[in-house]
């Protein structure tokens with residue numbers, strides 16, 4: 083009995099040790115060096131192109147971490163859904179096959195409806211207001227809401243306001259959307275916006291969007307200038323309406339087990355690297371979008387409609403009931419905190 087018991091304990095210990103080794107091997111190589119920094123390679127997977135706020139932030143993070151760790155920590159960035167797309171990057175983060183992702187928050191409404199915040203129409207006027215919300219108490223609570231999956235939200239990176247493109251007609255007023263079908267990043271509030279405007283919608287992964295637009299699976303989509311230009315959506319769409327009605331905002335998510343497995347010296351460098359990435363993404367988002375808008379204009383390949391304040395007001399009025407409709411879904415405290423910021 084005693085022998086059997088000791089053998090069982092031995093087996094159990096062996097399994098635990100092997101599984102711990104396996105977990106750390108996914109993100110790291112050899113442990114230990116004079117300065118205590120662990121030699122390892124981490125993977126950052128994302129879906130957008132290189133000339134975007136997200137990729138610039140990721141590059142700044144990589145450069146900082148690799149330099150400060152004297153090359154002991156290697157950061158591999160996989161842009162353009164080259165490793166994983168919208169459909170599978172989250173599961174692979176949960177499995178610790180990759181250590182960082184920076185998804186559009188509106189893709190997480192299925193996990194927590196508070197991630198509808200970037201889609202609340204005409205809420206934040208600019209990046210600064212969105213940053214203030216996500217850095218604040220309510221925003222931080224939402225970013226921390228994936229801990230049940232073993233995922234930590236580390237920092238918010240903005241992209242910017244979204245604009246409508248479509249292949250059917252110039253959109254100047256709410257009635258122009260009737261009968262059209264738009265691609266969205268996720269369901270819920272974005273779907274409600276299109277329903278309210280008499281249009282249909284379908285959620286399609288970013289990596290499949292160009293083909294979906296080109297083949298007419300949907301008539302249009304909404305996105306930031308930098309996403310439209312860097313993925314050439316303007317080349318397969320006839321009209322673009324500058325709307326700024328919803329936003330693309332990201333969070334850097336990491337795997338909790340990976341995060342906690344790092345020793346202090348290693349985590350300090352990685353954490354500072356993320357802060358550097360945050361700084362660059364926040365500083366460059368607006369200018370990258372402005373430059374992309376200029377390039378779209380210069381291309382001459384899409385008719386651009388810039389709405390007058392009165393025309394914007396028409397959209398605002400039609401979409402206003404969504405605030406009441408989503409008050410309980412998102413939480414009155416969260417919405418009020420955001421409204422307070424948006425009034426500034």
Ligand code: LMR
Nearest residue numbers: 129130186267288305330
């Ligand atoms: C989209 O799917 O349109 C965007 O959210 C992609 C991104 O990550 O900016």
